[in-house]
Amino acid sequence: MITTWLTRTFDRTVPVAAATMAGVADGRFAAAGIGAGILGGLGVGPSATGDWVREQLAIANRAAGPYCVGLMAWALERDATPYEIVVESRPAAVCLSFGDIGPWVAPLREVGTVVLSQVSTTDQALAAEAAGVDAVIARGSEGGGHGYDRVATLPLLQSVLDAVAVPVLAAGGIGTPRGLAAVLAAGAAGAWVGTALATCAESAWPDDVTTRLGEVGEDQTRYGHVFDTASQAGWPAEIGGRAVTNPFFEAWVDRLDEMDDTARARFRAAPAARDLDTLSIYIGQGVGMLDGRRRSVAEVVTELAAAEEILRRVGSQLS
Ligand SMILES: Cc1cc2nc3c(=O)[nH]c(=O)nc-3n(C[C@H](O)[C@H](O)[C@H](O)COP(=O)(O)O)c2cc1C
CATH class of the missing domain: 3.20.20.70 (Aldolase class I)
Structure with missing residues (x-):
């Protein structure tokens, strides 16, 4: 021991x-x-x-x-x-x-x-x-x-x-x-x-998320503020998060200031729609394991x- x-x-x-x-x-x-x-x-x-x-x-x-x-x-x-x-x-x-x-x-x-x-x-x-x-x-x-x-x-x-x-x-x-x-x-x-x-x-994660994580490689996480900008949860600006990258993240990562209500509404609807291309799955580089x-x-x-x-x-x- x-x-x-x-x-x-x-x-x-x-x-x-x-x-x-x-x-x-x-x-x-x-x-x-x-x-x-x-x-x-x-x-x-x-x-x-x-x-x-x-x-x-x-x-x-x-x-x-x-x-x-x-x-x-x-x-x-x-x-x-x-x-x-x-x-x-x-x-x-x-x-x-x-x-x-x-x-x-x-x-x-x-x-x-x-x-x-x-x-x-x-x-x-x-x-x-x-x-x-x-x-x-x-x-x-x-x-x-x-x-x-x-x-x-x-x-x-x-x-x-x-x-x-x-x-x-x-x-x-x-x-x-x-x-x-x-x-x-x-x-x-x-x-x-x-x-x-x-x-x-x-x-507490549902099976579709854990299945998806089994497919994600060690180099498919990104650090950033996209999901916090979309959720408007109130995170301090200097703190971001590491999550699986997806089409929503890639679409907004370089133009956060332009994120509009339509994008935010899509993000909010993503969990109910099980839209894994949009919702946030926070995970580290160890996901490859x-x-x-x-x-x-x-x-x-x-x-x-x-x-x-x-x-x-x-x-x-x-x-
Ligand atoms: C899905 C997820 C949610 C997390 N939520 C929190 C949280 O609510 N509070 C917190 O202090 N850290 C949170 N963390 C960060 C962890 O406490 C920890 O720093 C991190 O998972 C360690 O790195 P690893 O993911 O490579 O093991 C979260 C991490 C993940 C993956």
């Missing part, structure tokens, strides 16, 4: 945390992570209602294990209801990202919740540490979903590990035992895994745990 800050803090068997992916990681997904021996993940999106948050926390709580709730700082400034419900519920961990996390850290720590934050540059890591988080997640630009497109996982991880004193998890493109072994060998306390778990049987099968979270975690054998093999090469 590999023992790190992550496994010790949450009494886990594998040094992996499921990323808190809004739209993918609901209470059932969090429970699956708990059952698989990792830190489960529950993602709260910008439009989540208090009722939805309560319901999903209750489902995750039935698994009676540790999970992390992902909250977006910019969205909390608009409506702090999800935050208040989460503080009251005292999950094992909360990941605060995307905006000024400062005001939200202390009340969580006071109720005994471990606070994490995703960072995309070394300066952001230092700022998160100064804000009082228990650990940072160094998230490289190859990662899926929202974030900054600044530095790739490996250079970011090396730099952040040298810069901060708090434990560091690595995120962005980690989808196999090789990737997990690599970041552990570098000094990370574990991996924060999104893409590799997003198509699991327990994820997915084959379209909906494996269970436990199967993926068992595979990732083989990082231990890789590290032993590397150790045996030392003289």
